[in-house]
Amino acid sequence: MNFLNVNNGSSFNCIPIGKEHEITLVEDNIVKKIGTISVKEFYNKYLGTNNNDQILRMGNKFPLMVKRNNRYFSAHILKFINAEEALISTKLDIGEKIRIGFGDLREILQSAKEMYSEITRCPCESLLIYSCDSRKNIFKKVNAKEIIPFKDLSVGGFYTFGEFNNVNNKNMFYTETMTVLVLSEDVNARIKIISEIDDEYSYFNEEDSALYNLIKNTGEELNQLNIKLEEKIKEKTDELEKQYYTDKLTGLENRNKLINDLCIEKYTKLTIVDIRSFNDINDFYGNTIGDKVLKDISKLISYYCNENKLNSYRVNSDIFAIASSDISKEEFIARIQFLQNEINNQCFVYEEGKIFLTIVMGVALEEELLFEKAEMALNYAKKNKELFQIYREDLNIYEGIKENIIWTKKIKDAIAENRIVPFFQPIVNNSLKTIEKCEALIRMIDENGKVISPYFFLDIAKKAGLYKELTIIMLEKTFEVLNKTNYEISINLLLQDIMNSEIRALIIKKLKKVRNPEKIVFEIVESEGIENFNEVTEFIKEVKKYGSKIAIDDFGTGYSNFNYLMKLNVDYIKIDGSIIKNVHKDKSAEIVTKTIVLFAKELGIETIAEFVSEEEIYNKIKDLNVDYSQGYYFSEPKENIG
The missing domain is CATH 3.20.20.450 (EAL domain)
Incomplete structure (x- = not known):
């Protein structure tokens, strides 16, 4: 019984240069935006031309490089749909990062040489070569050099639109590649690469080699620098976002965070809490004591809310907010009223001075415009000298506001x-x-x-x-x-x-x-x-x-x-x-x-x-x-x- 030995090697070797860019608008294989500009504007910016034919020709040597599963592969433009949009050789997703690629002939030939060296160690009686059609445009008149090692061998193959390859157990479609398939029933069979390969592959001089290394290493350094810069920016952005959403004095989330959470409909129940006559505390005891009062009451509110499936915020000055979606209306009312009684009956002591607080609550339940209606209920309570008010349509608060x-x-x-x-x-x-x-x-x-x-x-x-x-x-x-x-x-x-x-x-x-x-x-x-x-x-x-x-x-x-x-x-x-x-x-x-x-x-x-x-x-x-x-x-x- 004979066994067929199958091996293969691939040559790719386009290198990514420059920084990463994000795909921001795409539909199937049609890319509409890279960053904030169109595909055509993108190539005009980096290749210096807005001529469709020139972009298509140069696009093979300067493809888009996409990194998936820690490996780059290339995609190039097949045609322009209109003045702004382009059909790409593979499907990209919104949010994917791309870089400009550079198809370097010397590197491709060097990679091929290394691949062929590996093949000589494999059982081989027959060779099949599948090469992407775009490599014709990269090699132009010297495309035969890539297969010089096989000129004395019987080789079959053809040009393809692209190739599928399995990377990390995931099939992916590649362009710009060449694959050599090695078949043999004889485990001892080997092929011999012609001795003239070194002379034939010395097509490029030292300056070509230096230019390639300059482009490759400089591009990678710039990209790494850009990635580090983006990480720093993200770190700073996260820090600023935290500051934007956090009250500096109490550490509670602030009005900005509350409004943001309400906009995404995080809550269905909200109460706004006002400390009555808080300015009197500041005027009599001073702002230092006033701030201590706010810190202490915020700790009390925060602790109680954490224990009772409620979320707390400091809206501004002496105004707090408590919100929830996880409990019933009846339970929400019972819990915030319990908190109100606790605060109203508690004595806060500062430098032997006793301070008693009275808080007023305005509540909105299962309403649209939760914040606005809770605020209306609070104002209604204060106006009518009440301590607790749930918003109701029959309060006719809107009529008073409309009249005002x-x-x-x-x-x-x-x-x-x-x-x-x-x-x-x-x-x-x-x-x-x-x-x-x-x-x-x-x-x-x-x-x-x-x-x-x-x-x-x-x-x-x-x-x-x-x-x-x-x-x-x-x-x-x-x-x-x-x-x-x-x-x-x-x-x-x-x-x-x-x-x-x-x-x-x-x-x-x-x-x-x-x-x-x-x-x-x-x-x-x-x-x-x-x-x-x-x-x-x-x-x-x-x-x-x-x-x-x-x-x-x-x-x-x-x-x-x-x-x-x-x-x-x-x-x-x-x-x-x-x-x-x-x-x-x-x-x-x-x-x-x-x-x-x-x-x-x-x-x-x-x-x-x-x-x-x-x-x-x-x-x-x-x-x-x-x-x-x-x-x-x-x-x-x-x-x-x-």
Whole structure:
């Protein structure tokens, strides 16, 4: 029984040069993009031509080299489909890395010589040679040199489109190759390579050899350098990505990571957690203690979440978020409420100071726009002084937001189009029954000329950060009118106006320039803590240098305090309208009014009654010795004085 001995050898030896490039757009065997450019642009960049025929010819000597299973193989262009896309000899995948190859004749012949030397050790009676058709273009007129060792032997074979080869137990399609198949039934049979092989293969001189080695080694060094550079870039990118997604103070994942996770629909349940009045901790204890509080509460939240299949984030400042997809809605609510109770009942001790925290939670469950709706629920809870709120459609939160957006635009348009104006309501001397003063009241004129009360837009302006602009406009326009009238004009200021350095500077600038600064009265709206601010007393001292006067507005309700009136050195007390409107029929309102008047007269302060809407009220406040009256009984606010 005879056995057939089969052996083979392959010659390839195109070398990769330059850096790696990525296949970014491909469909079957049609490559559309390499990196950010088309195949044609790629070859034009590296081979210096955009001529299709030249690219096709040179493409055999400069193929695309693809590395698979730690071995390079080549692919070359068969034809251009259009001006941008090319049909490649083998299928490539998106993301695969390629390099430009170089088909070096000397190296190919040297490889062939080594392959033939191996063949002489194998049993051989018959030879078959399969060579890729593209090698014709590489060798051109010297292609016969590759098979010189077999010129005295009987050899069969043919040119092929390419060859399959098995590498690491995987069949792969190759081009640019030559395979020699050796067959023999006689295990002792051998072939002899002709002795002239060394002379025939000395086709290239030393310069050719040097050039080849230069290209090969320089290309490999550049590629290795590029790979190391890419590794460094990836390492730095990973580091920056970690920083981008991590809160520096607490080490928790941050808002960027939360938004990214929500975008990929990682969660179906979310709660946003707000530490109520956290700024008070910073103001009282300082930022160092404030940061320690945030670190400690973040550790507590993080530990609890890790133990309860929840994910925690620090969104910003004193805002945290907790999310999950792995538990039911009921379980999620139960777990975050337990955490809320734990934090709200816990005492944090810092430098012998005890700090108790209260957290508010807004929750969204199984909703689209989880973050937005959890935030809406949180804002709703804070507005309504609740500690826990789940988003529901029937809360009508959207309607309020929609209304705010509409009015914010109206306010911005009115500011831009100069439609914010002062209207003036007269203030009557109760003894003389004459108009001596008036109050400047803000109004908006809409696109149709309708006058809009501040009831509809002032609170929204504060939320939208537009209030300061409105105050500046009112100051500018009121001071303009002051130069044209003999009436004393009062204008409202909030505590935040007085605290604002820009507004204070504007007021002093106007007082220096106005003809009669003694005719301006600043009505400070009474608010909690007004007596604690040195800025208020300093402001009053400053404006009084110019002869201007001070009134306390809305006195008699809220945080009224007779003690600070002596400290602030005011000229007028405006008794709140909620008292005045009932003074003629409510004994309590009468007593409060009488007390305010008596106290004011002892201090030499004059009193003004607001909201005088009918004759009966007017007669009553005169009987109580109130100095001035203001209200619709005399006149509604008007665009012009007098």
